[in-house]
Amino acid sequence: MSRKNIKILAVLDNLSKVLESVDAQLDAADCPLKTKMQVDVAVEELFVNIANYAYVPDTGDADILIEIMDSCPIPEDCQEDISDIDRSGNWLRVTLSDSGTPFNPLLKEDPDVTLSAQDRRIGGLGIFMVKKSMDYMYYEFKDGKNNISICKKLS
Amino acid sequence: MLNIEKQINGADATVILEGRLDTTTAPQLENELKSFMESITNLVFDFEKLEYISSAGLRVLLTAQKFMSKQGSMKLIHVKDDVNEIFEVTGFSDILTIE
Numbered sequence: 090m091s092r093k094n095i096k097i098l099a100v101l102d103n104l105s106k107v108l109e110s111v112d113a114q115l116d117a118a119d120c121p122l123k124t125k126m127q128v129d130v131a132v133e134e135l136f137v138n139i140a141n142y143a144y145v146p147d148t149g150d151a152d153i154l155i156e157i158m159d160s161c162p163i164p165e166d167c168q169e170d171i172s173d174i175d176r177s178g179n180w181l182r183v184t185l186s187d188s189g190t191p192f193n194p195l196l197k198e199d200p201d202v203t204l205s206a207q208d209r210r211i212g213g214l215g216i217f218m219v220k221k222s223m224d225y226m227y228y229e230f231k232d233g234k235n236n237i238s239i240c241k242k243l244s
Numbered sequence: 245m246l247n248i249e250k251q252i253n254g255a256d257a258t259v260i261l262e263g264r265l266d267t268t269t270a271p272q273l274e275n276e277l278k279s280f281m282e283s284i285t286n287l288v289f290d291f292e293k294l295e296y297i298s299s300a301g302l303r304v305l306l307t308a309q310k311f312m313s314k315q316g317s318m319k320l321i322h323v324k325d326d327v328n329e330i331f332e333v334t335g336f337s338d339i340l341t342i343e
């Protein structure tokens with residue numbers, strides 16, 4: 090099992106560095122390609138949110154903790170009902186933290202995915218994609234920091 | 245990294261994407277599309293070599309779809325399974341034409 094922490098300036102130019110670090114951990118855990126892509130999409134979304142909004146008009150750091158665990162990481166305060174989830178096997182948890190403006194992305198309303206192209210709005214898709222492709226995610230504001238975690242069953 | 249290759253033949257355009265369509269590369273595609281979209285009626289995206297798409301990429305596709313719906317047609321061909329999964333999750337498989 091593994092644990093890696095990256096501290097990096099939250100700017101868009103660092104996105105590829107972030108994803109490379111995440112991928113290196115996932116590759117070491119023999120993560121399937123499909124899961125890797127879903128995790129990348131999720132991490133991109135959350136990192137870009139921090140880069141674009143957390144420290145406006147300044148910039149600041151993001152901490153990214155990537156953990157591979159041999160059981161489901163049950164959070165103390167999970168906003169989602171996870172009682173139906175199969176907790177066995179290996180799990181991945183990625184936690185992104187910043188000390189910018191308090192913001193819980195989970196409170197954002199889901200877009201209506203049944204609308205036609207003409208009626209669909211451009212925004213709001215990102216977090217929705219993350220919610221749909223991860224097994225669960227949760228947010229906490231602690232010690233002046235936003236912490237958002239995504240959890241995905243690996244095997 | 246994203247490689248964009250375009251083939252324009254009269255009112256038909258094919259855009260071949262290779263690599264990753266993400267937050268950093270999506271603006272590149274957006275600018276490319278803007279440069280010729282007004283003059284075409286059929287737009288085809290060849291995704292055979294597209295490895296990755298995030299919501300920034302989806303936004304560009306949605307904008308293109310809205311534009312092309314008014315003046316012609318747009319479709320995606322050779323979409324990989326992993327990319328298709330993203331379209332499924334977001335409901336994009338219902339609003340885009342994927343062959």
